[in-house]
Amino acid sequence: MSVNREIRLASRPVGEPGLENFELVEVEVPEPGEGQVLVRNTWMSVDPYMRGRMNDAASYIPPFQLGVAMEGSAIGEVVASRAPEIPVGATVSHFLGWREYAVLDAAGAAVVDTGLARPQDYLGALGTTGLTAYLAVAEIAPVKEGDVVFVSGAAGAVGSVAGQLARKLGAAKVIGSAGGPEKAKKVAEDFGFDAAIDYRAESPAERLAPQGIDVYVDNVGGDHLEAAIGALKTHGKVALVGMISQYNAIGRVPGPSNIYDLVTKRLTVRGVLVTDHLDRFPEYIAKAAPWLADGSLRTAETVVEGLEKAPAAFLGVLRGANTGKMLVRLAGPTRG
Numbered sequence: 001m002s003v004n005r006e007i008r009l010a011s012r013p014v015g016e017p018g019l020e021n022f023e024l025v026e027v028e029v030p031e032p033g034e035g036q037v038l039v040r041n042t043w044m045s046v047d048p049y050m051r052g053r054m055n056d057a058a059s060y061i062p063p064f065q066l067g068v069a070m071e072g073s074a075i076g077e078v079v080a081s082r083a084p085e086i087p088v089g090a091t092v093s094h095f096l097g098w099r100e101y102a103v104l105d106a107a108g109a110a111v112v113d114t115g116l117a118r119p120q121d122y123l124g125a126l127g128t129t130g131l132t133a134y135l136a137v138a139e140i141a142p143v144k145e146g147d148v149v150f151v152s153g154a155a156g157a158v159g160s161v162a163g164q165l166a167r168k169l170g171a172a173k174v175i176g177s178a179g180g181p182e183k184a185k186k187v188a189e190d191f192g193f194d195a196a197i198d199y200r201a202e203s204p205a206e207r208l209a210p211q212g213i214d215v216y217v218d219n220v221g222g223d224h225l226e227a228a229i230g231a232l233k234t235h236g237k238v239a240l241v242g243m244i245s246q247y248n249a250i251g252r253v254p255g256p257s258n259i260y261d262l263v264t265k266r267l268t269v270r271g272v273l274v275t276d277h278l279d280r281f282p283e284y285i286a287k288a289a290p291w292l293a294d295g296s297l298r299t300a301e302t303v304v305e306g307l308e309k310a311p312a313a314f315l316g317v318l319r320g321a322n323t324g325k326m327l328v329r330l331a332g333p334t335r336g
């Protein structure tokens with residue numbers, strides 16, 4: 001048989017997940033049926049939201065099933081096609097990651113333009129990562145000319161893009177927070193933020209309070225959200241993108257102690273799920289691809305090699321092992 005490998009959920013974690021929660025299994029490469037394509041995955045994404053899918057709990061997306069291959073964003077090359085609209089050799093973006101080969105209905109595979117950007121960019125700055133950042137600063141908490149903007153998780157995939165897009169929208173000052181001096185340096189020097197807070201060494205609340213902020217993009221929750229609420233000016237805005245500080249929490253976590261500030265300062269706090277806005281991809285890619293190409297949108301990646309390392313890569317994202325987008329390279333291109 002031709003061997004395919006996939007990662008299955010072996011057990012559900014309580015608190016912080018570990019390698020024992022995953023299982024690498026060899027299966028046969030599947031055959032595409034009528035209207036389907038066989039894709040050899042070249043890159044896959046590991047994302048913080050996957051932690052929630054490891055729990056057996058109702059949410060906006062169904063839980064992973066025990067003993068079944070996990071899922072997530074991936075890029076691959078079509079190696080066999082029974083769908084006339086997607087030829088062999090096309091590079092496609094789809095949702096059956098965590099495996100080396102995937103069979104997909106044509107409707108579940110989007111052909112990406114590798115002349116415009118590298119295949120892996122469609123998992124990062126041109127993928128849901130970038131679209132999330134764009135929605136946060138352009139619509140959910142729209143940045144206006146002259147705003148002071150604070151972004152947590154600023155050395156990460158969404159945060160690094162959000163800060164740069166806030167600047168493009170006219171922010172006067174963009175402040176980012178990240179864990180550790182190396183990441184803080186990267187936020188300021190590589191991603192061009194005006195100021196970076198190493199939240200392990202300094203208190204975001206103390207750094208933000210003197211200047212005040214107009215917009216907060218929250219990737220972290222917890223202390224960061226409380227610090228931002230405290231620093232927001234009257235009529236300030238928050239885009240709630242994620243709360244990674246609580247994804248491994250057991251039981252309920254306390255809310256910000258200063259929530260009454262939402263009333264007194266008339267703050268607008270709004271959540272966003274990128275999956276509600278996938279129809280915005282063409283518009284977003286048309287804007288962002290030229291920025292990537294001209295270097296005015298800078299990205300970073302942390303690349304891990306091989307499917308067998310995907311669980312460790314995922315655990316790494318939760319612990320902050322990545323700068324920029326955490327990616328798993330599954331195979332090189334078959335052509336060129």
Ligand code: NAP
Pocket residue numbers: 047048049128129132153154155156157158159177178179180183219220240241242243244245246272273274275317318319320321322323324325326
């Ligand atoms: P990422 O920021 O590239 O990676 C996660 C980062 O979170 C880590 O590198 C780590 O950076 C930081 N982190 C981990 N634990 C932390 C803690 N206790 N306190 C502060 N920071 C912590 O991941 P991403 O894919 O760009 O996602 C960022 C956030 O956006 C996540 O909350 C994710 O769930 C959310 N998200 C939401 C949507 C949506 O549709 N709403 C879409 C995509 C992503 P440090 O080393 O700096 O701590």
